Amino acid sequence: MLKQLTSPFKYERLKINNQAGIEAKKDRKKVNLSTLKRLWVYLSEKRMLLCLVLLMVVLSSGLGLLGPYLIGHTIDHFIVTKEINGLFLLLVSLTVVFAFHSLSLFLQNYWMISVSQFTVNRMRSDLFRQFHQLPIAFFDKRQHGELMSRVTNDIENVSSTLNSSFIQVISSVLTLIGTVTVMVILSPLLTLVTMIIIPLMVIGMKWITKRTGKLFKQQQQNLGELNGYIEEIISGQKMIKAYSQEEKVISQFVGKSNQLKLSGFWAQTISGFIPKVMNMLNNISFAIVAAIGGLLALNGLVTIGIIVIFAEYARQFTRPLNDLANQFNTLLSAIAGAERVFDILDEEKEINEFEANGVVPSLQGEVEFSNVSFSYDDGDDKQTIENVSFHASPGETIALVGPTGAGKTTLINLISRFYDANQGEIFIDRLPIGQLNRDELRKQMAFVLQDTFLFHGTVLENIRYGRLDATDEEVIEAAKLANAHFFIQKLPNQYKTIISYDGNGISHGQKQLLAIARAMLANPTILILDEATSSIDTITELRIQDALARLMKGRTTFVIAHRLNTIKKADQILVLKEGKIIEKGTHEELLQLKGFYSEMQHKN
Numbered sequence: 133m134l135k136q137l138t139s140p141f142k143y144e145r146l147k148i149n150n151q152a153g154i155e156a157k158k159d160r161k162k163v164n165l166s167t168l169k170r171l172w173v174y175l176s177e178k179r180m181l182l183c184l185v186l187l188m189v190v191l192s193s194g195l196g197l198l199g200p201y202l203i204g205h206t207i208d209h210f211i212v213t214k215e216i217n218g219l220f221l222l223l224v225s226l227t228v229v230f231a232f233h234s235l236s237l238f239l240q241n242y243w244m245i246s247v248s249q250f251t252v253n254r255m256r257s258d259l260f261r262q263f264h265q266l267p268i269a270f271f272d273k274r275q276h277g278e279l280m281s282r283v284t285n286d287i288e289n290v291s292s293t294l295n296s297s298f299i300q301v302i303s304s305v306l307t308l309i310g311t312v313t314v315m316v317i318l319s320p321l322l323t324l325v326t327m328i329i330i331p332l333m334v335i336g337m338k339w340i341t342k343r344t345g346k347l348f349k350q351q352q353q354n355l356g357e358l359n360g361y362i363e364e365i366i367s368g369q370k371m372i373k374a375y376s377q378e379e380k381v382i383s384q385f386v387g388k389s390n391q392l393k394l395s396g397f398w399a400q401t402i403s404g405f406i407p408k409v410m411n412m413l414n415n416i417s418f419a420i421v422a423a424i425g426g427l428l429a430l431n432g433l434v435t436i437g438i439i440v441i442f443a444e445y446a447r448q449f450t451r452p453l454n455d456l457a458n459q460f461n462t463l464l465s466a467i468a469g470a471e472r473v474f475d476i477l478d479e480e481k482e483i484n485e486f487e488a489n490g491v492v493p494s495l496q497g498e499v500e501f502s503n504v505s506f507s508y509d510d511g512d513d514k515q516t517i518e519n520v521s522f523h524a525s526p527g528e529t530i531a532l533v534g535p536t537g538a539g540k541t542t543l544i545n546l547i548s549r550f551y552d553a554n555q556g557e558i559f560i561d562r563l564p565i566g567q568l569n570r571d572e573l574r575k576q577m578a579f580v581l582q583d584t585f586l587f588h589g590t591v592l593e594n595i596r597y598g599r600l601d602a603t604d605e606e607v608i609e610a611a612k613l614a615n616a617h618f619f620i621q622k623l624p625n626q627y628k629t630i631i632s633y634d635g636n637g638i639s640h641g642q643k644q645l646l647a648i649a650r651a652m653l654a655n656p657t658i659l660i661l662d663e664a665t666s667s668i669d670t671i672t673e674l675r676i677q678d679a680l681a682r683l684m685k686g687r688t689t690f691v692i693a694h695r696l697n698t699i700k701k702a703d704q705i706l707v708l709k710e711g712k713i714i715e716k717g718t719h720e721e722l723l724q725l726k727g728f729y730s731e732m733q734h735k736n
């Protein structure tokens with residue numbers, strides 16, 4: 133049976149297909165590069181600001197180099213020669229250098245945050261828009277919370293990395309180049325000494341980053357899975373309580389949470405080694421420069437000022453290396469996040485080129501199926517709908533009956549183009565359905581389902597969902613026609629009463645009446661009804677029946693019927709079994725056949 137419009141197909145959720153991930157891993161380097169290129173497409177929209185950021189990074193890196201140089205210069209030229217004026221000059225110039233250094237740091241941060249917030253806002257919006265352009269089949273295969281995690285966590289990851297890492301990486305590279313250049317000019321010999329430690333650093337960094345990259349990806353994946361699970365559990369709270377499954381759910385949660393804890397622990401611990409190891413190597417480098425520099429000074433090969441400059445540069449030299457190693461991890465984690473976002477953006481949209489040009493004339497409501505077959509899974513040998521043919525004239529009521537799993541909902545899904553047929557052709561008003569613009573087609577359809585989805589908002593807004601440009605008067609008129617007006621008036625704030633998420637606080641029958649009002653307002657040519665199976669009190673039931681009769685008048689209606697009364701009134705009954713139409717006709721015709729249908733009626 134159709135469940136509800138926004139998530140009508142909550143059938144057993146399929147496991148995420150890991151195959152794509154495995155394939156993608158094979159081509160990891162290529163993928164990373166293309167991910168960076170795609171990120172650049174977003175970033176480049178703010179290229180002016182980025183240029184300013186770069187300018188500030190160059191300035192701050194240069195000023196960072198100038199500080200130690202000024203101190204060394206002062207030692208050699210003013211302290212050794214005891215010129216007190218020189219010391220004053222040093223004080224003034226250092227103050228100016230540090231002030232501009234801080235200013236440039238502040239500005240680069242400020243502008244970079246603007247760029248990154250703009251970028252992730254764009255990505256977030258693109259991702260959200262993409263969700264609305266993906267076919268229903270896409271959502272069948274994924275946990276909803278896992279998808280939410282992409283909009284929240286993954287995007288947040290990209291944001292925080294752009295905020296800090298982008299600047300750090302460029303400033304580190306610039307500082308490295310600047311430091312080495314000045315060092316070589318001052319003393320090539322002492323430069324060599326300072327560099328002794330570098331191979332050790334590179335090996336250490338490589339060892340650590342190789343491990344952390346994988347761990348961060350794992351952490352991200354575990355977080356997505358946990359979010360998916362939480363979303364599912366919150367949605368299914370009632371069912372969990374009804375079946376006393378709390379303990380099982382908690383233990384499953386603990387299992388997933390522990391997995392996240394473990395991957396998070398190792399990712400953080402191993403990446404946490406980086407600064408410690410670098411710091412140690414830094415101090416060793418400092419000691420080597422001091423010792424060998426001292427020896428060289430004793431032999432008159434370098435001055436004390438140069439040793440001071442080198443000692444400071446040795447520190448400056450390892451810091452950017454250290455930063456680069458740190459940022460590498462953050463970058464990897466952000467790239468993993470961006471990749472997960474782009475994966476979704478790359479999914480094939482529901483609307484294709486051909487269809488965009490498709491037209492939907494004002495429909496009459498003629499529907500024809502010609503040898504239609506369909507299966508949810510392409511690789512499935514067994515078809516869910518098999519070789520189905522029928523014709524519905526405008527204004528006719530077609531009742532779909534058959535045992536559970538017969539394919540009634542699937543047939544409806546095909547008429548609404550939630551899925552496309554694998555074989556055969558569906559015609560609406562004699563036009564192949566594929567040539568009709570999907571959105572426009574759905575605008576001429578309305579759905580009254582067993583469990584109508586109500587959004588958080590007023591009663592008025594919920595009915596207006598049927599046609600957004602309807603006036604308040606039109607909404608009230610629709611509610612009256614749907615027999616919903618009487619109960620709405622009794623609500624605390626009548627049409628302005630806020631309905632909580634998914635209509636909690638509104639009875640099942642009232643929900644149905646609101647759904648009918650919504651459909652009434654939409655004024656569709658084709659109507660899809662899924663008759664409620666749950667028992668509703670007799671008076672409400674009568675009101676529903678009365679409203680439905682009014683709604684169905686003059687519209688082609690497909691109804692998944694459970695009540696004999698509805699079935700009897702139908703112009704055609706399609707009896708479905710295992711995806712095939714096994715009998716077709718009116719109630720009387722089918723009874724005379726004395727086949728499956730008449731047997732079904734006798735059993736009831």
Ligand SMILES: Nc1ncnc2c1ncn2[C@@H]1O[C@H](COP(=O)(O)OP(=O)(O)OP(=O)(O)O)[C@@H](O)[C@H]1O
Pocket residue numbers: 133134141143272508509516534535536537538539540541542543
């Ligand atoms: N989204 C889906 N993905 C995979 N299989 C699906 C999906 N939806 C339905 N099916 C399968 O297709 C078959 C037909 O289901 P369908 O919902 O159309 O039957 P139905 O006649 O409406 O049943 P019911 O009266 O119980 O609602 C079933 O075997 C079902 O498990």
